[in-house]
Amino acid sequence: MPSPSVVEFEAHRSYLTAVAYRMLGNRAEAEDAVQDAWLRYSQQTGEIRDTRGWLTTVTARICLDQLNSARVRRNAYPGEWLPAFVVEPDADPADRAEMADQVSIALLVVLEKLTPEQRVAFVLHDAFGVPFDEVAAVLDSTPAAARQHASRGRKAVAEGQVRHTAGLAEQRKVLTAFLAAAQDGDMRTLAAVLAPDVVAIGDGGGVVRAALRPVLGAERVARFFIGLVSHRLAGVTDLKVEPVLVNGSAALMLSGAHPDGSRLLVVVAIAVDEGRITGIYNQQNPEKLVLGDFE
Known part of the structure; x- marks a missing residue:
């Protein structure tokens, strides 16, 4: 029989993972943070009156430490940074398990x-x-300072998040x-499905060639993707384009082989609002692609 502490901790694990994932933007790092919280919890000898509150504080402090240590690495990161993508087969919500830490890529980016x-x-x-007052305990600050951090x-x-309001059917x-439109090289049709203020962000992590800066505006984004299809994908063999889900939103996974024998693997996630794409997120860094059931 598991000890009561194990049972009680497991009752909070999915919640803690959801908290940590929103803070860290990486599923594996979030799970590691929660596991660290478990180790600290299991070593406690005194009474804990509010287990959920205690674990939330501990997990948040672990994440805060990771965020502070990651700032230097992020500042030196080559090109744009996107969160790690957890890729799932495309399926209706009723046909797959709900993820407690599901949150849009658009929100994680901002x-x-x-x-x-x-x-x-x-x-x-x-x-x-x-x-x-509990947030202040995590930040080692006053409640007023914690309130100000949250307000900012x-x-x-609110000012920076890409609009993403469409349901899954509309996204697809x-x-x-x-x-x-991109495959046909149809500039006008492609631009028509893009919002005027659309942004496209690519993350190659310095490992795979990707745009070093965001591409802004419907015309520039349309031109960028038509060029990508006609030039970068032209020599790819065994090209496979699959509909997938990234954090519950519609996405595409492109895989194949380059002429030099290297592997092509790109996942394109989108944000959609009022029938147009408002954000495109190309994850090309192989270290940030968790393929789940595809592996």
Whole structure:
């Protein structure tokens, strides 16, 4: 029989993973943070009156430490940074298990632009309703300072988040139209499925060639992807394009082999609002592609 502490901790694991994932933007790092919280919990000898609250504070502190240590690495990261993609086969929600830590790539991208304190305060208070006195304990600050961090984070998210309101069926429809127009080299049709303020971000991690800066605007993004299809994919053999899901949203996975024998693997996730694509996220860094059931 597992000890009561194990049973109680496991009752909170999915919640803690959801908290950590929003803070770190990486599923594996989030799970490691939660496991670290378990080790600290299992070593406690005193009474813990509020297990969920205690574990939330400990997990958040672990994440805050990771965010602070990651700032230097992120500043030196080659090109744009995108969160790690967890790729699943495309299926209706009823046909797959719901993920407690499901959150859009569009939100994770803008969360990355917050300071560690803003991100922790915003996630804890706005996403999970943690009171500011408890947020302050995580940040080692006053409740007033914690409130200010959350307010600044909230404002940055509201101003910077790419609009993503469409349901899965609409996302699939728009993504299919986008792919067909790009493959046909139809500039006008492709631009028509893009919002005027669309942004395209690629992450190659210095390992795979990718745009070093975001591409902005419908015309520039359309031209970029038509060029990508006509030049970068022209010599690829065994090219396979599959509909997939990334964090519950419609996406495409492109795989094949380059003429030099190297592997092509790109996952293109999108954000959609009012029938048009508002954000395109190309994850090409192989270290940030977790293929789940595809592996």
